[in-house]
Amino acid sequence: MNLSIFFEPLRDFADTYIADPKSVGNAVSLFSHKFPDWRTADIALIGVNEYRGSAQETSAEHPANEVRRKLYNLKKGTGAYKIADLGNLLPGITLEDTYLRLKEILENLIAHQTLPIVIGGSHDLDFGQFLAYENLERAVNLVTVDSCIDMQESAAEPHQNKRHLHRILMHEPNYLFSLSQVAYQSYLIEPEVIATLEKLHFETVRIGEIHHNLQLAEPVIRQADLISFDISAINAQAAPNNTGGNPFGLTGEEACQLCWYAGLNDSLSSFGLYEYHPENDSHGLTAMTIAVMIWYFVEGYYHRKNETDFTSKKFVRYAIAFHDNPNKMIFYKSKVSDKWWMEVEGLSGEKNIKIVPCSYDDYLSASKGEVPNRWILTQGRMA
Structure with a gap:
């Protein structure tokens, strides 16, 4: 064009x-x-x-x-x-x-x-x-x-x-x-x-x-x-x-x-x-x-890290289990930038997962048994 x-x-x-x-x-x-x-x-x-x-x-x-x-x-x-x-x-x-x-x-x-x-x-x-x-x-x-x-x-x-x-x-x-x-x-x-x-x-x-x-x-x-x-x-x-x-x-x-x-x-x-x-x-x-x-x-x-492949060795994967829930909350931390992401699963029966940016505080909240607000908001939009 x-x-x-x-x-x-x-x-x-x-x-x-x-x-x-x-x-x-x-x-x-x-x-x-x-x-x-x-x-x-x-x-x-x-x-x-x-x-x-x-x-x-x-x-x-x-x-x-x-x-x-x-x-x-x-x-x-x-x-x-x-x-x-x-x-x-x-x-x-x-x-x-x-x-x-x-x-x-x-x-x-x-x-x-x-x-x-x-x-x-x-x-x-x-x-x-x-x-x-x-x-x-x-x-x-x-x-x-x-x-x-x-x-x-x-x-x-x-x-x-x-x-x-x-x-x-x-x-x-x-x-x-x-x-x-x-x-x-x-x-x-x-x-x-x-x-x-x-x-x-x-x-x-x-x-x-x-x-x-x-x-x-x-x-x-x-x-x-x-x-x-x-x-x-x-x-x-x-x-x-x-x-x-x-x-x-x-x-x-x-x-x-x-x-x-x-x-x-x-x-x-x-x-x-x-x-x-x-x-x-x-x-x-x-x-x-x-x-x-x-x-x-x-x-x-020009300082982008190309952090889009969460299966690569650039990331550390963390799984946090909740006492009253058999499911685990999954987090990813970049070894390069120290930034965090988390998996959010939709409420529908289909296997619908989004990986969204989050903060270290979101990970700390989950580790204390609290569902991060960002996780709740994202799941609400996926419904």
């Missing part, structure tokens, strides 16, 4: 940001005149200037370019970079056309094992990101990082970036196995929304829990097939991006750590960064924060 017809080239970047041989920009194959070979790339960058799903339009011509200016001046990391920058996506005639255009492009990239990083654009663009998985013929895991939970279903809310999660949940055919929400702020969320997620056995991690122990988010991030990151989840000190200004939220360091976890995830096949508004970006600070987040994501990607 000729993807170049969907993109606008980055001619302003051709010489300015690649002069330093040790810079990120010098290591990226850029669409300035010739479209890069995305089929052989590990990672593909895509800018999307689409804000019709938001109440806040942008006056900037290409917001992703502000991020590129910061990113390409950073020093290249340790990975053997095979990164293509495809340029800026040409929006569709309608917002729905943009969703479908994004779906088609990401679907092709994912099919060739090229991981797209989308630099948006309003947060509802993750609906197009989600649609790219429709033909995989398997259920997928979505993780969103956001201060809010965008599940408005009222007709009084006309903006898609406040309703996109509801649309994903209601999409047919239904191929969503789990939706996990990270870094939400309770005072911005209606209690009924949290109750809905609990009924669906979805996992949530509050911002306060992350501040207390960032490691709580690691197993959640590690189970994702796709991640959707709203920049408004970051506090105004690190990302003065929105007109409202939120003094609370993730620190810049926490946001980068979450991106490191995401890059390390062997299962992750697409990553979206949304709701960047350059006109509100004081001194380019938000663009710099996003650039460093992408840098850490790329570093994580």
Whole structure:
């Protein structure tokens, strides 16, 4: 498929940001005149200037370019970079056309094992990101990082970036196995929304829990097939991006750590960064924060351990028996990364087992005779 017809080239970047041989920009194959070979790339960058799903339009011509200016001046990391920058996506005639255009492009990239990083654009663009998985013929895991939970279903809310999660949940055919929400702020969320997620056995991690122990988010991030990151989840000190200004939220360091976890995830096949508004970006600070987040994501990607074969010698298998149950709970620990996984068996009569990421605390809970909450949530979704 000729993807170049969907993109606008980055001619302003051709010489300015690649002069330093040790810079990120010098290591990226850029669409300035010739479209890069995305089929052989590990990672593909895509800018999307689409804000019709938001109440806040942008006056900037290409917001992703502000991020590129910061990113390409950073020093290249340790990975053997095979990164293509495809340029800026040409929006569709309608917002729905943009969703479908994004779906088609990401679907092709994912099919060739090229991981797209989308630099948006309003947060509802993750609906197009989600649609790219429709033909995989398997259920997928979505993780969103956001201060809010965008599940408005009222007709009084006309903006898609406040309703996109509801649309994903209601999409047919239904191929969503789990939706996990990270870094939400309770005072911005209606209690009924949290109750809905609990009924669906979805996992949530509050911002306060992350501040207390960032490691709580690691197993959640590690189970994702796709991640959707709203920049408004970051506090105004690190990302003065929105007109409202939120003094609370993730620190810049926490946001980068979450991106490191995401890059390390062997299962992750697409990553979206949304709701960047350059006109509100004081001194380019938000663009710099996003650039460093992408840098850490790329570093994580090139430190992947390929920990997907649980029968290999990379893993130690632990079986924990419960006194009142003849069945055993099975855990796996990686000898390489020290990370943990556990087997969860479905409630149906069929032999249906999933191996899902967990924490060492989950293993300790099981060893004390307590069923980990993550095990219960996963089994609930398998029912």
